[in-house]
Amino acid sequence: MFKQIAQTAGFTGLLAALLLTLLQSFSVAPLILQAETYEKAPSADMHEHAEGAMAGHVHDAEAWEPEDGWQRVLSTTGGNLVVAVGFALMLAALYTLRSPTSAREGVLWGLAGYAVFVLAPTLGLPPELPGTVAADLTQRQVWWVGTAASTATGLALMVFARHWLLKISGAVILVVPHIVGAPQPAVHSALAPEALEAQFKVASLLTNAVFWIALGWISAWLFRRSEAPATQPGLNPAL
């Protein structure tokens, strides 16, 4: 059983991460690079903004950073791989509790993952280009994780609960983080032009949609494939 989860998550993560890297290199990556040109540009235009009003993209000078080019693509691929395997592990774990009846059912799981990890959090914290002023990082991360958790719980109750009262409480749990509201900065501002930000939001949402649909579909397909031999007589399905 563990092998089945590991195999499904490993291969799904690998394929989905490669697809994500490919999609990113056409969609979001050029926009990130373009936004960084505004960050790295010398601040020749001395506005009357107070010092530090623009929370720039401050990286620790001592920390390692991939160089633009193949190093950056490779390290992003690595990041994508870790994240994709992580999400695929969650999906495969769910499949062991509720086996998908077809690969198409995996697409539904993928869409649920998209709702939980992308749509719900981006309602409060939209995808941002480097150089965008935002609230405190830890506060935003806490809200993000809380929103993902409550969306997952809410959706699960709405879809799987039998009693109408539980379904309604699922809807309430789903909405709560948005009533509380995401942490917002005192002043909204960004270095990159608004049009670029808007383009990035669309590119990020679309890229993630394709990624999640692929993740759901591939994981369910692989999980079902590796499930088949375990049901053969003589083999112990427990391990």
Added chain:
Amino acid sequence: MSISTPRQTSGTSTNTTTAVTATQSQRLVVAVSAMFLGAFLVYFAGFSHIDAVHNAAHDTRHSSAFPCH
């Protein structure tokens, strides 16, 4: 995984029942562990405050709409 049973004739059905019961609880333990491991991986690449990890997975974080800076 073999479970020794004293009676050979009814041994097979006892084994199967034990295995199925074990599978149900094992299934839950394995699923929860895998879920946690998955969440840890996403946390590590997407949310870790270690500078080198942030820089390496920088574009992944922005692209996935994780809070980054």
